[in-house]
Amino acid sequence: MYHNSSQKKFWTFENEECLEKLRFQSNQKFRAKVRGSGKELKGLDESSFLNPFEEDVLFRHYERRLLEFCANFKPVMPKSVVGTAAMYFRRFYLHNSVMEYHPRIIMLTCAYLACKVDEFNVSSSQFVGNLPETAAGQEKALEQILEYELLLIQQLNFHLVVHNPYRPLEGFLIDLKTRYTTLENPEMLRKTADDFLNRATMTDAGLLCSPSQIALTAVLNSASRAGITMESYLAECLGLKDDKETLCKMIDLMRRIKNLLKKYELPNSDEVNMYKQKLERIHAEFVNTIPTGNTGPSFMEIMPSPQSLAAETFKAMHHHCRS
The missing domain is CATH 1.10.472.10 (Cyclin-like)
Known part of the structure; x- marks a missing residue:
């Protein structure tokens, strides 16, 4: 682990x-x-x-x-x-x-x-x-x-x-299928999420964050690009509804990961x-x-x-x- x-x-x-x-x-x-x-x-x-x-x-x-x-x-x-x-x-x-x-x-x-x-x-x-x-x-x-x-x-x-983020990505997609029924077809997020992970490989994300943090960022980024809001997934399915401090830290970390990809030239x-x-x-x-x-x-x-x-x-x- x-x-x-x-x-x-x-x-x-x-x-x-x-x-x-x-x-x-x-x-x-x-x-x-x-x-x-x-x-x-x-x-x-x-x-x-x-x-x-x-x-x-x-x-x-x-x-x-x-x-x-x-x-x-x-x-x-x-x-x-x-x-x-x-x-x-x-x-x-x-x-x-x-x-x-x-x-x-x-x-x-x-x-x-x-x-x-x-x-x-x-x-x-x-x-x-x-x-x-x-x-x-x-x-x-x-x-x-x-x-x-x-x-x-x-x-x-x-x-x-x-420990790569590919396995956690599979875990999140399975979790979305079983527990987050708001999203009808989680598989639609796979390709964009995979592309995100491939791009993350060319940054320092893997030296700064855990594989699951990178994978979750890939999923939420994919959803965002598809016009899907998944804040309720963080709050309810990941148990952060009553833990605002952890939720804020997680959102900030995901923002940092996305910035690493944006900065890549x-x-x-x-x-x-x-x-x-x-x-x-x-x-x-x-x-x-x-x-x-x-x-x-x-x-x-x-x-x-x-x-x-x-x-x-x-x-x-x-x-x-x-x-």
């Missing part, structure tokens, strides 16, 4: 400012690593780095690529797997910079791990077979995914179970291309030239041995239903 989960305890934050602070710190941490590497790098100055805004543009670009990859995946990828992959991606870059770990491979690793954790049984060859690459290119991609998989699990703090293609060039230069000039002291795919702090990390990983995944 969400209320006893690692998601609520470790990955649900108080406000957007907390998230912005973490991302800023990740940006600064990478800069400090480069400066403290002890190696003279050509053309190193502040303009060489991506600033937080530029990182965000690239993050949104690769997040959309991740979702497109999942949408076109064969066999059809369940919504829960897509939601889990997107949340892994968002959590990873709370504490890491795109300058240190390239999102092109991290996004695929997130999708690959989500398939495993949510028990969507596809083989590794099936997975990379969805990439528009040659056989050699697919083999190389799989090598990179497997190389980054343990790193991803570690950076997620072994909290691998993600598609990444500008010209900006994406410009920042991509900058990112490739960073990886070529900074990341790949700094001695690491380990064999990881990027320079990082000392990690546990592969054997101990693999043992921890197995233990975490074996008990993931408790998270």
Whole structure:
């Protein structure tokens, strides 16, 4: 259950400012690593780095690529797997910079791990077979995914179970059918509510609110767009008629969730291309030239041995239903 989960305890934050602070710190941490590497790098100055805004543009670009990859995946990828992959991606870059770990491979690793954790049984060859690459290119991609998989699990703090809003949405639709007879056909709300959840995936809603709060907002937003008022559902069926304080808090939270979706902007293609060039230069000039002291795919702090990390990983995944 969400209320006893690692998601609520470790990955649900108080406000957007907390998230912005973490991302800023990740940006600064990478800069400090480069400066403290002890190696003279050509053309190193502040303009060489991506600033937080530029990182965000690239993050949104690769997040959309991740979702497109999942949408076109064969066999059809369940919504829960897509939601889990997107949340892994968002959590990873709370504490890491795109300058240190390239999102092109991290996004695929997130999708690959989500398939495993949510028990969507596809083989590794099936997975990379969805990439528009040659056989050699697919083999190389799989090598990179497997190389980054343990790193991803570690950076997620072994909290691998993600509670998505799709199941609560089904619960609300069933509840509307059985207890809210005022609404003749609750199924008419499904498509717009599904679209709302898909859009919410590309925001920080899942890092700020519970899955049921997001799902309820999707239902009420869908009803509102259809010209249906459902205030009585909140008051009567959800037992908030005599709890004005909780009702007001819930309405305020739903307003915040809708604002997150309203604020979302598609990444500008010209900006994406410009920042991509900058990112490739960073990886070529900074990341790949700094001695690491380990064999990881990027320079990082000392990690546990592969054997101990693999043992921890197995233990975490074996008990993931408790998270």
